[in-house]
Amino acid sequence: MADPAFGGFSGIExxxxxxxxxALSDRGAMVRGTLQRQNNTIVAVEAGPIQRLRGAxxxxxxxxxxxxEGLAIGPDGLAYISFEWTHGLRSFAQDxxxxxxxxxTTAFDGMQDNASLEALAIGPDGxxxTMPERSGRVTIPFPVFRLLNGHWDQPFxxxxxxxxxxxxxxIGPDGLxxxxxRDFVGIGFRNRVRRxxxxxxxxxxxxxTGLRTHDNLEGISIWRDADGLxxxxxxxxxxxxxxRTEIVEYRLTD
Numbered sequence: 001m002a003d004p005a006f007g008g009f010s011g012i013e014x015x016x017x018x019x020x021x022x023a024l025s026d027r028g029a030m031v032r033g034t035l036q037r038q039n040n041t042i043v044a045v046e047a048g049p050i051q052r053l054r055g056a057x058x059x060x061x062x063x064x065x066x067x068x069e070g071l072a073i074g075p076d077g078l079a080y081i082s083f084e085w086t087h088g089l090r091s092f093a094q095d096x097x098x099x100x101x102x103x104x105t106t107a108f109d110g111m112q113d114n115a116s117l118e119a120l121a122i123g124p125d126g127x128x129x130t131m132p133e134r135s136g137r138v139t140i141p142f143p144v145f146r147l148l149n150g151h152w153d154q155p156f157x158x159x160x161x162x163x164x165x166x167x168x169x170x171i172g173p174d175g176l177x178x179x180x181x182r183d184f185v186g187i188g189f190r191n192r193v194r195r196x197x198x199x200x201x202x203x204x205x206x207x208x209t210g211l212r213t214h215d216n217l218e219g220i221s222i223w224r225d226a227d228g229l230x231x232x233x234x235x236x237x238x239x240x241x242x243x244r245t246e247i248v249e250y251r252l253t254d
Contacts, residue, residue: 005029005050007245011071011081011120011168012219012234021247022073023219023234024081028053028066035247040227042249053081053092055099070120070130070168071219082117082130089120089130089147105152107145112136118218119169121177123198129177131158133165142166144200156200164192171198172222172229178206180220180233188212193220193231207231207250215244228252 011024014035023031033047052060053068060066070082077094088104108116111132118133127148135142141157158166158179168180181192191214193207215235222231229252237243 003050007237007239009234009245010069010218010236012221012232013071013073014221014223014232016223018223018225018230022071024068024071026067026069026236028061028068042247045247053099058098061099069118072120072122072128074122074126080120080122080128082120084114084116084118087111087116089128103147107152107154118166121169121171123171124175129169131166131169133167135160158196158200167218168220170220170222173224174229178220178222180217182217185211189214189216191217206252214248215246217248
């Protein structure tokens with residue numbers, strides 16, 4: 001796509017039929033598009049225009065407030081987005097309407113700039129779950145923060161395993177939490193997905209890729225078709241010529 005704002009994708013949501021997607025850039029923008037398939041395999045992607053995230057009075061969010069990372073879309077079409085620099089969430093109407101005020105809590109105070117609320121997912125009860133990219137030290141688990149009925153709590157943590165940092169999350173139609181992680185190893189990335197119950201139990205490794213199998217995967221969407229669960233992932237190219245935007249898809253099996 002020729003638009004210089006195309007890239008930096010940190011979140012993705014795929015429709016129940018697998019035909020449409022919404023992708024979130026980490027520079028305060030979204031793009032909607034379609035996925036064309038043959039024999040259940042993506043053969044083409046058609047992306048619409050880049051839409052800037054807008055605040056009060058329809059003015060695009062400024063740079064300090066537009067480090068958008070995690071994306072979750074409710075059944076009513078309301079989009080929720082987590083931010084790294086401002087350490088909070090905002091909601092956006094489906095028609096691209098202005099953002100809500102920042103939804104935050106004192107529990108986010110002291111989080112690292114450019115390493116806070118990297119992932120966001122919405123549960124079957126409408127609860128929002130958000131997680132930071134870093135936990136502080138490799139010996140400290142990732143905290144999971146939940147917003148339910150206007151109240152924040154921290155119901156569980158996710159153990160850190162090795163050098164991986166958290167980059168995305170989604171709650172699938174099975175009601176389970178899928179956590180996407182990535183590790184940069186000098187010449188490229190390796191990626192991992194783990195799955196948990198919504199109390200933090202039942203940890204299971206779903207995917208672990210070799211070095212440079214994919215680029216910097218940051219967005220994850222779990223959805224179901226007639227054959228079972230699918231996992232669609234998108235990469236953040238950091239707007240660098242030597243990286244690439246990828247949409248990657250796996251079928252999940254027991």
